[in-house]
Amino acid sequence: MNVYTEQERQALEVGCLVKAGLTQPLGQMPQGSVGRILAVSGMGDHDVERGLLEMGFVEGACVEVLHYGLLGRDPLAVRINQSMTVALRQVEANIVLVGPLLDPTGPGTLSSQEQNG
Amino acid sequence: MSAATLTADTPRKIQIALVGPPNCGKTTLFNTLTGGRQKTANYPGVTVERKSGQLRTPVGHSVELLDLPGSYSLRARSPDEAITRDVVLGRQTLEGLPDAVVCVTDATNLGQHLRLLLELRQLGRPLILALNMMDIAEQRGCQISIETLSKQLGIPVVTTVAMRKHGVQDLLGEIDTLLDQAPTTAGTATTDEWQEPSPDAIRAYHREVERLLKEAVIQEGAPERLTRQLDRVVLHPVAGPLILLSILFLMFQAVFSWAAIPMDWIDGGMAALQEAASARMVDSLLKSLLVDGIIAGIAGVVIFLPQILILFLFILLLEDFGYMTRAAFLMDRLMSGVGLNGRAFIPLLSSFACAVPGIMATRAIAHPLDRLTTILIAPLMTCSARLPVYILLIAAFIPNTTVWGGIGLQGLVMFGLYAIGVVGALLAAGILRLTVLRGNRQALLMELPSYKWPNPTNVLLGLWDRAKIFIRRIGTIILSVLVVLWFLSTFPGAPEGATEPAIYYSFAGIIGRGLEPLLAPIGFNWQIAIALVPGLAAREVAVAALGTVYALSGNEEAVTEALATTLASQWSLATALALLAWYVFAPQCLATLAAARRETNSWRWPAFMFVYLMALAYVAALVTYRVALALGGG
Ligand SMILES: Nc1nc2c(ncn2[C@@H]2O[C@H](COP(=O)(O)OP(=O)(O)OP(=O)(O)O)[C@@H](O)[C@H]2O)c(=O)[nH]1
Ligand SMILES: [Mg+2]
Numbered sequence: 001m002n003v004y005t006e007q008e009r010q011a012l013e014v015g016c017l018v019k020a021g022l023t024q025p026l027g028q029m030p031q032g033s034v035g036r037i038l039a040v041s042g043m044g045d046h047d048v049e050r051g052l053l054e055m056g057f058v059e060g061a062c063v064e065v066l067h068y069g070l071l072g073r074d075p076l077a078v079r080i081n082q083s084m085t086v087a088l089r090q091v092e093a094n095i096v097l098v099g100p101l102l103d104p105t106g107p108g109t110l111s112s113q114e115q116n117g
Numbered sequence: 118m119s120a121a122t123l124t125a126d127t128p129r130k131i132q133i134a135l136v137g138p139p140n141c142g143k144t145t146l147f148n149t150l151t152g153g154r155q156k157t158a159n160y161p162g163v164t165v166e167r168k169s170g171q172l173r174t175p176v177g178h179s180v181e182l183l184d185l186p187g188s189y190s191l192r193a194r195s196p197d198e199a200i201t202r203d204v205v206l207g208r209q210t211l212e213g214l215p216d217a218v219v220c221v222t223d224a225t226n227l228g229q230h231l232r233l234l235l236e237l238r239q240l241g242r243p244l245i246l247a248l249n250m251m252d253i254a255e256q257r258g259c260q261i262s263i264e265t266l267s268k269q270l271g272i273p274v275v276t277t278v279a280m281r282k283h284g285v286q287d288l289l290g291e292i293d294t295l296l297d298q299a300p301t302t303a304g305t306a307t308t309d310e311w312q313e314p315s316p317d318a319i320r321a322y323h324r325e326v327e328r329l330l331k332e333a334v335i336q337e338g339a340p341e342r343l344t345r346q347l348d349r350v351v352l353h354p355v356a357g358p359l360i361l362l363s364i365l366f367l368m369f370q371a372v373f374s375w376a377a378i379p380m381d382w383i384d385g386g387m388a389a390l391q392e393a394a395s396a397r398m399v400d401s402l403l404k405s406l407l408v409d410g411i412i413a414g415i416a417g418v419v420i421f422l423p424q425i426l427i428l429f430l431f432i433l434l435l436e437d438f439g440y441m442t443r444a445a446f447l448m449d450r451l452m453s454g455v456g457l458n459g460r461a462f463i464p465l466l467s468s469f470a471c472a473v474p475g476i477m478a479t480r481a482i483a484h485p486l487d488r489l490t491t492i493l494i495a496p497l498m499t500c501s502a503r504l505p506v507y508i509l510l511i512a513a514f515i516p517n518t519t520v521w522g523g524i525g526l527q528g529l530v531m532f533g534l535y536a537i538g539v540v541g542a543l544l545a546a547g548i549l550r551l552t553v554l555r556g557n558r559q560a561l562l563m564e565l566p567s568y569k570w571p572n573p574t575n576v577l578l579g580l581w582d583r584a585k586i587f588i589r590r591i592g593t594i595i596l597s598v599l600v601v602l603w604f605l606s607t608f609p610g611a612p613e614g615a616t617e618p619a620i621y622y623s624f625a626g627i628i629g630r631g632l633e634p635l636l637a638p639i640g641f642n643w644q645i646a647i648a649l650v651p652g653l654a655a656r657e658v659a660v661a662a663l664g665t666v667y668a669l670s671g672n673e674e675a676v677t678e679a680l681a682t683t684l685a686s687q688w689s690l691a692t693a694l695a696l697l698a699w700y701v702f703a704p705q706c707l708a709t710l711a712a713a714r715r716e717t718n719s720w721r722w723p724a725f726m727f728v729y730l731m732a733l734a735y736v737a738a739l740v741t742y743r744v745a746l747a748l749g750g751g
Contacts, residue, residue: 054189
């Protein structure tokens, strides 16, 4: 029996991951690492939030940090769902909260984990 | 114009708009469908204007096709996206809603691109979905069920390869079907009810796209490998900037070394023409106008065609290959350091070709202050019209030797001039952002497209267009300025017992001598002053004008002698360097000021641009001249 709504369940899940220290802002991820977006919130700034959403940074999308710039790891290039690469700056990247790739069969995940260091 | 004034035998023009995310191939499709020649390139934000073209469908409908700037959503973030939104929502004056919209998407990136289609579908207007770049999708083994997608969406879906004619036949067929079944209601309905989607609405669109793709995608394509691997080098924090520098460096070396032979041909041809003209004609005013006024002036400019084409060859290749956004990525940190949007790098890089399209390309920058700053510094990027001036002076004053084991000194100086322009632009931006244009910054969100092999026809046509533009400028603006200049330089004639050449006593000479006190501190003589005045209209004019001025003031040998040789014997090194410094900064281009006025909708900013650039140019020339004199360059 499911007592939670879908949204509540998701919020709980995110909460657990945060507690367990498994989440980090997109801009802090090590280069080459992958993860799944847990939350995108502009903290009241709807324009930034919508901008990110429109470029594919949406909850559930799989992201991979490909490159960092030389100074201050800024900007960074991120591959979204294995199909589109987007460049963005740290300020915006840190609005995106990323957790582990829990469900490897979820949408847009790496079918063959072709990863390296 | 109301519908009532139209009679049956003048059917209303059917209007169809191409809408889609940036860089999905709308303009390529537009060119194939209409036979047009609009600019295409492999980076987002190429098209920043509404362009229209005619096409006739197989059934015989005559259609006006609109090519629009790419947009990720109907919620316009930047001025170019606003153009698209206004057309789609029928907010453009006079024309009302387009009869149908063809939503073009990149089939290799449907996950992100279908969201715009859903936004368009909400409007409830006739709509066709074109899955473009199908060749690449298939190459990666991607399979999509068109029937399922079409059934799920409730609209016709076609696949296209925009460059190939047969790939777009289906699309034309669907357009005909759509036009025949639905009597158009364009011009009557409006989409006033449309509202910007909220963040949650966008999330809902994303979920819907995911559901659709789960249904329709039979086989997902393999992820792109080549781009990833190349980017590992090209975007490497250390190797990347070095590669960028090397490319720019190679570009300027090539401009010098590859152009030598075709330049000799042109030079020979023009000299022969000049000699033939002077041998055939008796001494007269007409001969002077033709030989000294027109041929000498034009010979001075047309010789730079090879260099300009080489520069454009590099730019076109980089654009088509997909390198522009990478360069923007690498430069972003530097740009944000001076308060600029990283997106500003692309307009600035196109300003290397010409500041006018560069200024127009700033429409892709969302934030008004960022955009204004970029417009104001765009003229500092060394445009191709400066090439003739640079090359002329470098060839005359910088020895053609190599330094550090094989690097051409002349190319190095040229590279330096470009670098000074870039550094000057960045400093100017920083100062502007701290003073007149204070304000907070805008996010950088820029798609990095996959690399593509440049299309040779596309590149050749691009070069041909540039050659035509250059020749046309010579035939129109430069030619007419030269005729006026010849007139001003010839009348009134020299008085009895004159000691100087006749031009010294002419109207132009009077103007030049009038300006001399102002320009003497920076080392310019009256001949340069004469050339600078018409040079305000366009930069190459100054070279043509120098050709005319020295032809008129010189003896007979000087006329057929190359202008560079004449200059080398008449100017000091300090003067030449000061003139180069002047040209790095001076706002010598009416078209740029006009473009700035169009894009900012006021005279205030172009006026400001003119004044600050003039001041910069004067100071730069002054410092250069004094330093060069002190170091013995007199
Ligand atoms: N392989 C392949 N390349 C394509 C196809 N369509 C377009 N291209 C290439 O994709 C790039 C972008 O094409 P454009 O037509 O400039 O794209 P656009 O949608 O007009 O872009 P914006 O004006 O920036 O919105 C160019 O390099 C084209 O040559 C296609 O069907 N197949
Ligand atoms: Mg276009």
